[in-house]
Amino acid sequence: MENNKFISYIDEIAVTDESSKKITIDNLNLRKSSSTKDDIILTIPKGAEVEIIPENKGWSLIKYKDTIGFVYNKYLADKKNEQTIKKYVNVATLNFRSGPSTSYSIISTLSKGTKVEVISTTNNWSKIIYDGKIGYVSSEYLSKSIDLNDKTSTLETADKIISYAKGLLGKKYVWADEGPDTFDCSGFTWYVYKNVAKISIPRTSKEQGVYGTYVSIKNLKPADLVFFDTVGVKDNIISHVGIYIGNNQFIHASSSKGKVVISNLENYYLDRFVNGRRILK
The missing domain is CATH 2.30.30.40 (SH3 Domains)
Known part of the structure; x- marks a missing residue:
């Protein structure tokens, strides 16, 4: 009333x-x-x-x-901000925050090449619209256009990551090892990205599972990381990671096989898939 x-x-x-x-x-x-x-x-x-x-x-x-x-x-x-300016993220992962400083909470992370609408810019922070939400990002990580040459470079890096990872096929699985001759699952992904892309990702599968940008299973691209719940009940707690190589396959250090192998993303692994993460720019 x-x-x-x-x-x-x-x-x-x-x-x-x-x-x-x-x-x-x-x-x-x-x-x-x-x-x-x-x-x-x-x-x-x-x-x-x-x-x-x-x-x-x-x-x-x-x-x-x-x-x-x-x-x-x-x-x-x-x-008054109706005429927004379209810009693109120019860094691998960019924090999309609720306010104009690093002290504000992170709404989500944006991957390189993501298009956003810039409402205004103040003190090196841009107020943007992305996916229907308003938030802030650091202005230095936005560009007016996508660098096509850099996109080609990303594809080349993905190919190199897959080629390098395949060169490690058959290397023994040893828990908590990170190369060069023995690996556990996250040690394998950490080692490959460190040596090929020169990117230092977190060391454990759980930490890697929230690093970079979320990717659904239908949008996976070569060199994306894929994560699984392989322990106990299926409650989506990450316990295993590999590198997607295309054609519904991924390469990983398998404890059950005792070595680095290529597996199909189907049956057992499809049933236990949690999420994908994109690391490359």
């Missing part, structure tokens, strides 16, 4: 305290109150301009056309 009174009051007052913003996500729900549990009045398309009235606890009361209701603030951007 109180909410209905509030909406009626807002509808009648002058709009001098209102400001215009735009929607940053497809089909944003306009609700009767500031709660995801309340009824949806209608959905608003991405890019639509809305009039903002007050903001409260992460929600804004807005007027869209002739309808008033509540939307979640993080899907709104200032109208």
Whole structure:
């Protein structure tokens, strides 16, 4: 009842305290109150301009056309920033943060070549829109275009990683070893990336499983790392890692085989697949 009174009051007052913003996500729900549990009045398309009235606890009361209701603030951007600039990530992995400093939490990580919309730049931090979310990244890691030559270089590096890894086929599996003649699973991946790509990834499979950029099984590319839950019940706790080599195969230091082998990503391993991670730029 109180909410209905509030909406009626807002509808009648002058709009001098209102400001215009735009929607940053497809089909944003306009609700009767500031709660995801309340009824949806209608959905608003991405890019639509809305009039903002007050903001409260992460929600804004807005007027869209002739309808008033509540939307979640993080899907709104200032109208004056409507003309965003498209830029591309130019580093292997870039932290997408909730605020303009390294003290803010990480929303996600962006891989090299990812396209983002830059809203504004202040003190070497860029406020961007990515995947319908607004956050911040360091400006020095954004470029106006993709370096096609560098993309070719990435493909060449992936080929070298796979070739180098295959050269280690048959090397013995020894727990906690990291080469050059014996390996455990994460020691193998750590050794290959260190020697070919000159990238120092974390040492354990659990740590490697959150390094780089997430890749789904259907989007795996050669040289991506693939992770599995091979211990106990299938609860997605990473215990094994290998390097994807294409054609639904991966190379890894297998404890059950006692050596570095190539396996198919099917049956046992498909059933225990947790996620993929992209390390290359």
